[in-house]
Each structure stands twice: as structure tokens, then as C-alpha cells.
Amino acid sequence: MPHVKCLQCRECKSEYPIEPLNACEFCFGPLEVSYDYDSVAKAVSRKSIESGPNTMWRYHDFLPVEKDSAVDISTGFTPLIHAKNLGRQLGLDHLYIKNDSVNPTFSFKDRPVSVTTTKALEFEFEVLACVSTGNLMGSVAAHGAKAGMQTMVFYPADLEQGKIQGAAVYGPTMVAVEGTYDQANRFCSELADAHRWAFVNINMRPYYAEGSKTLGYEIAEQLGWKAPDHCVVPGASGELHTKIWKGLEEFEGAGLIDKAKTKMHLAQAEGCSPIVEAFESGNNQVKPVRPQTIAKSLAIGNPAAGPYSLEVLRETGGTGVFAYENSIIDGIRLLAETEGIFTETAGGVVISSLKRLVKQGKIKKDEVTVAFVTGNGLKTLEAMGDFVVPIETKPDLDTFQKKLSNQKD
Amino acid sequence: MSVSVRIPTPLRKVTNGEDKANADGNTVSAIIASLDSQFPGIKSRLCDDNGELRSFVNIYVNGEDIRFMEGVGSGVNSGDEISIVPAVAGGR
Numbered sequence: 001m002p003h004v005k006c007l008q009c010r011e012c013k014s015e016y017p018i019e020p021l022n023a024c025e026f027c028f029g030p031l032e033v034s035y036d037y038d039s040v041a042k043a044v045s046r047k048s049i050e051s052g053p054n055t056m057w058r059y060h061d062f063l064p065v066e067k068d069s070a071v072d073i074s075t076g077f078t079p080l081i082h083a084k085n086l087g088r089q090l091g092l093d094h095l096y097i098k099n100d101s102v103n104p105t106f107s108f109k110d111r112p113v114s115v116t117t118t119k120a121l122e123f124e125f126e127v128l129a130c131v132s133t134g135n136l137m138g139s140v141a142a143h144g145a146k147a148g149m150q151t152m153v154f155y156p157a158d159l160e161q162g163k164i165q166g167a168a169v170y171g172p173t174m175v176a177v178e179g180t181y182d183q184a185n186r187f188c189s190e191l192a193d194a195h196r197w198a199f200v201n202i203n204m205r206p207y208y209a210e211g212s213k214t215l216g217y218e219i220a221e222q223l224g225w226k227a228p229d230h231c232v233v234p235g236a237s238g239e240l241h242t243k244i245w246k247g248l249e250e251f252e253g254a255g256l257i258d259k260a261k262t263k264m265h266l267a268q269a270e271g272c273s274p275i276v277e278a279f280e281s282g283n284n285q286v287k288p289v290r291p292q293t294i295a296k297s298l299a300i301g302n303p304a305a306g307p308y309s310l311e312v313l314r315e316t317g318g319t320g321v322f323a324y325e326n327s328i329i330d331g332i333r334l335l336a337e338t339e340g341i342f343t344e345t346a347g348g349v350v351i352s353s354l355k356r357l358v359k360q361g362k363i364k365k366d367e368v369t370v371a372f373v374t375g376n377g378l379k380t381l382e383a384m385g386d387f388v389v390p391i392e393t394k395p396d397l398d399t400f401q402k403k404l405s406n407q408k409d
Numbered sequence: 410m411s412v413s414v415r416i417p418t419p420l421r422k423v424t425n426g427e428d429k430a431n432a433d434g435n436t437v438s439a440i441i442a443s444l445d446s447q448f449p450g451i452k453s454r455l456c457d458d459n460g461e462l463r464s465f466v467n468i469y470v471n472g473e474d475i476r477f478m479e480g481v482g483s484g485v486n487s488g489d490e491i492s493i494v495p496a497v498a499g500g501r
Binding site: 011022023024025026027028029030182183186189190193285287288290302304307 | 415417418419420422428454455463464465466467469472474476477492494495496
């Protein structure tokens with residue numbers, strides 16, 4: 001960790017040693033990893049990064065772990081696809097989809113969890129734990145398996161089956177908590193005080209959050225070492241939104257790209273949009289809500305990074321936008337039917353919100369836009385409802401031809 | 410009336426390592442004042458200069474977030490369980 005200085009409170013700037021700590025003891029503000037950026041800038045170049053592995057670990061100089069110790073199941077460096085078909089429909093010439101649903105456990109969560117699992121081993125934890133709305137627990141269970149750690153995953157009991165089974169297969173202890181994610185989260189915060197476990201999104205959060213920066217680095221590198229004009233990012237805790245921006249700023253600081261003038265838009269679902277509501281009403285504080293959305297992976301009513309996400313929205317000239325609940329499935333199908341990418345409900349929120357942003361004139365035809373698709377559609381099949389209407393036929397040519405022509409009529 | 414308050418790790422230096430404390434009062438703000446008289450300085454860590462809860466502190470009464478109730482003015486009954494939790498957890 002040659003470039004890491006300490007943990008620092010984002011609010012009052014108190015400093016702490018590199019330990020499994022997440023909250024400032026003076027003001028409860030979140031702790032963040034502080035780096036010696038001069039030392040980072042000296043160590044990295046476009047060339048050194050390009051010669052690294054085809055995973056997120058090509059950016060290890062920007063991550064808070066020892067070199068060469070990574071628990072890597074081949075996460076990151078996912079495709080950035082020029083979405084010409086979808087772009088044509090929406091009236092955008094330079095629309096790109098960052099398809100992070102092709103990570104090893106099919107969501108962007110592998111990025112923060114890869115960093116956290118590596119760090120948990122450095123701290124000599126034996127148990128890796130998390131509280132999750134689904135994607136995270138699959139990733140924690142997989143990385144724990146790879147690292148030879150015990151894993152404990154906590155989730156709200158009403159989660160989609162695909163996410164429950166998709167985590168259980170890696171062999172963790174599964175704990176179904178009665179109630180909402182926010183209730184499970186509160187419970188786990190208390191639990192994290194009582195056990196010496198590496199709770200990836202609680203006591204390990206400063207390290208965890210750093211992993212998401214790699215999405216910012218990747219899109220810049222994949223665009224030819226340039227920041228885009230717009231990013232459209234799904235919002236749950238607000239952390240991903242702030243960390244993609246941090247990634248772009250760090251690349252700029254290290255001289256790898258020119259000044260980032262990206263407008264960082266945040267997309268939430270209508271039924272859980274506390275950050276967007278605060279943005280629209282001009283508040284600096286986010287008022288918690290009780291989520292009622294089909295986008296369960298975005299159903300965080302009390303978003304921890306909400307205030308910082310608001311800062312990023314205002315600093316970059318981005319817009320907080322929500323997708324109507326009844327447009328989320330349409331967004332999923334539109335992306336699938338135009339680009340051949342099947343995303344989960346969070347991706348439906350992003351595509352549907354992107355449509356609204358274009359309609360509102362926030363994104364112009366010739367501007368480079370990256371929409372983040374962070375999870376795979378097979379995880380949330382239930383949300384799709386009963387939309388399949390097949391042609392039913394006997395295995396007989398005449399019957400089939402007749403049915404086919406009927407359908408065309 | 411007396412209630413039990415769960416103390417999170419970042420506050421335990423103030424409570425001499427105790428993870429639970431008893432406090433008296435019939436509102437959350439009275440409970441905080443009662444804690445502060447036992448453990449001087451605890452209030453300034455939980456509340457800003459106007460007496461409002463800091464952004465990154467969550468307080469729950471029997472598992473219910475007081476921001477969904479009347480904030481620090483929320484009522485408290487004897488035997489209630491109060492939990493102070495740093496708000497910086499999360500991610501999905």
C-alpha cells in the first residue's frame with residue numbers, strides 16, 4: 001500500500017489508522033481512505049495501466065491494498081458498448097452502455113467486494129459478512145469461497161429467488177431477516193459491533209467503497225483516455241454515483257485524462273427516490289422514505305451516501321431523475337430488444353431515466369453518454385411478470401404456417 | 410422512567426467501554442440529556458449546535474427510525490429499547 005496515508009473523516013477531517021473502522025468517533029461522519037496522490041501520479045501512466053491485467057486490478061495503484069495480494073475472480077474491465085440501436089431510438093449518436101452485468105457474479109458488486117475481501121485477509125479476519133438486497137451477497141459468498149473464508153450473508157426475507165439461490169450456491173450461512181433492507185441494515189450495524197467479522201458494507205466500508213471507483217477509470221480508459229460528457233448511474237445508497245465521479249477526478253489528478261466535465265446524473269425508481277426528491281426540492285439533507293419499488297436492488301430508503309451524491313449532482317451539473325415504476329420493465333425490454341443486453345430492474349431504471357433525460361433536453365444528440373448497467377436480468381425474472389406469448393403449435397408444417405399467418409394478421 | 414440505550418463502538422470511549430446504558434426521560438432529547446449527564450460530551454457527538462441529530466447518526470426506538478416519528482422530540486416509554494447506530498453503513 002505505498003500510496004495510502006490513513007483513514008480520514010469526510011466531515012471533520014479527523015484522521016485514523018488503517019483499521020476496520022467506518023465512522024468517526026467525534027461526529028459519526030464516514031471515514032474514507034486518504035492517499036498520497038503525488039506518489040500515485042508518479043507510479044502510474046497510461047502505459048503501465050494498459051500493460052496490467054484485463055481486470056479491475058490494472059488500477060491497483062488507486063486501491064487501498066497491498067500489491068499482488070488481490071483476491072481476484074476476474075472482475076472488471078467489462079465491455080463498454082457503443083449502443084447504436086438504442087442511441088438511434090433515443091436520438092443519441094454517442095450512447096455507450098457500460099455492461100457490468102457480465103462480472104463473475106453478474107453485478108458491479110464484485111468490484112467493491114474484491115477490494116474488501118483482499119483487505120479482510122490483510123486484517124486477518126476469518127469471517128466475511130454482509131447485509132444485502134441480493135447482488136452484494138452473491139459476490140460476498142463467491143469471494144469468501146475463493147479466499148477460503150467463512151461467509152455470513154443477511155438479507156430481507158422477501159428477496160427475489162434468483163438472488164437467494166445465486167448466493168446460496170457458494171456455501172455461505174444464509175440469514176433471512178424479517179423486514180425491509182433498512183431494518184436488516186440497522187440490525188447488522190448492531191451485530192457488527194458484537195462480532196469480529198469483516199462486514200463488507202459496515203466496518204469495512206471505507207475499503208469497500210473504493211472498489212467502485214474502478215468503473216470511473218474503466219470508462220475513461222475505454223473511451224480513449226477521456227471522460228464522457230454524461231454518466232447515468234443507478235442510485236441506491238448513492239455511493240456508486242459518488243465513486244464513479246471520484247474515479248474520474250483521480251484520473252484527472254494523476255494526469256491520465258484532461259479535466260473531467262462530466263455531468264453525473266443519478267437515476268432512482270419512483271417508489272424509492274429520496275436522493276432525487278432532495279435534489280428537486282433543493283435540500284442538502286436526504287429525508288428517508290419507505291421503499292415501494294420493484295427495483296429491489298435500489299430499495300434503500302435511508303441512503304448513507306445521499307448527501308455526497310447530492311454534492312456530486314450539484315457540482316457537476318447533473319440531474320437527479322426518477323423512473324416511473326410502470327416504465328422500469330419497458331426500460332429492461334428496450335435495452336434487450338435493441339442491444340441484446342438483459343439487465344435487472346436497476347438497469348431498467350437507468351434506461352427509463354435516460355429516456356427522460358433526453359426528453360428533458362439534458363442530454364444532446366452529439367454528446368458522449370455512458371449509461372451504467374450494473375446487474376443481470378436473470379436475477380430478477382419475477383419482476384418481468386407474465387409477458388411471454390408464444391405461438392403454440394403441433395409439430396406439423398400446415399398448422400404452424402396457418403398460426404404464423406394468423407399472427408401476422 | 411428508565412430505558413435501555415445501545416451504545417455503538419464509536420461512542421464507547423465516552424462511555425468507558427460500556428455497550429449499554431440506562432437513561433431517563435420521556436423524549437429522545439431528554440434521553441440524550443440524561444446520557445450526557447452520565448457521560449459528558451456524548452450529546453455534542455450526537456447533535457449539532459442547534460440540538461438537531463447529526464446527519465450521520467440514526468436513532469431507533471424499538472427498531473423504528475425516529476426520523477419517521479418526531480425526530481428528537483419523539484416520545485419514549487418505560488422499557489423501550491433505544492439504539493444509536495452510525496448511518497454510514499449500507500450499499501446493497
